[in-house]
Amino acid sequence: MMNFSWRCPFCNHDVTIGEENYSVNEFHFCDNNQHGHQLIITEVITCPNPECKEYSLKLSIYDGKLDEFRQFRAESRPKKTWQLIPEAETKIFPEYVPAPIISDYQEACLIKDLSPKASATLARRCLQGMIRDFWGIQKDRLIDEIKAIEDKVDPKTWQAIDAVRKIGNIGAHMEKDINLIVDVEPGEAKLLIGLIETLINDWYIVKHNREESMKQIIDLAKNKKNNSTK
Template identity: 35%
Template structure:
């Protein structure tokens, strides 16, 4: 498997500890190891669900694994990011050192999906969609500048495949894959995380206002 620290393909030698649970048909295990390539700690949790009676006719029904450390995502409010976007982003992180070309392809496609689904921008090429995005009102300049820079860093003019078939694995410029990741992270924060954070704070404040008999704050109209 790939190390979630350095993305090297390695064989882990796990040490495991089994934990009892109140549900006699569920078993939890903590697995701990160190990457043989980068020597950093890796920890995961597995949960096995069984049917039947233990040591008599137990049958494994399902097993799930969750990476505890390191977390695949840098975001604390990871649940605020839609799953279909988060999966591509996290995969791009895992394969970055192994294949910057593949990582960049995932994030070009992801960028285009966000522009089309969240901002309703759909043009023939990604460069045209970026041009329309940076002219939208209300987008912070640090985001528009970063997204716009992709057209130069990615050199879409020299590699039109990046512009039209965004998911194609093609050569990348130096630093392009890393820059794409930073752009996606900025968009995640602006489009998903900050609005949800503000909404949660508004709801908390409204509860306090209601208790003291004051008018509640209204959510701003998005249109």
């Protein structure tokens, strides 16, 4: 197999996956079912980051076809894929990100394909929760809360929020009451989830890392001072 690059959903590290971190298995069945020959392929990827070593598991089902050697092969695209571990394509965020935000985010990911409109409703609540918690802004409509942070967030982040809110029904969605469910396309729900992931990273994680490195500098400076006064 060829090595490929992969972002671990547990530790968010970009890593290279080779044979030693990758297992794939397939089995087929027919049993006179009405869909014909079916192939099930399971794929396991283990994160090589020594501090992580978590594995991710995915299962896909394909229609089978006979190749020129009369071997069953999978059709090129799976009929259905289940991301089993971690559940859905959910990023694992650190514990210092507020629990209600993580819980809305995870649920939005879990139902993204099953019910994009429910997913978008949760993502919208999650976005509102973040603006209220992180920026301390509270207004009646999400759209007004978003407008209130325009001059506070960095321009790139603002561009991302602005771009997503202008797509399809999402914009209309943000102008409505928080409890109103509006139809959205699966692609739109996915975009909203991507925006939430970016904002959790840009706001909570960047701030936390900055505080940690400042703390380290202060501690180092203190030690130096203590040593020089001895």
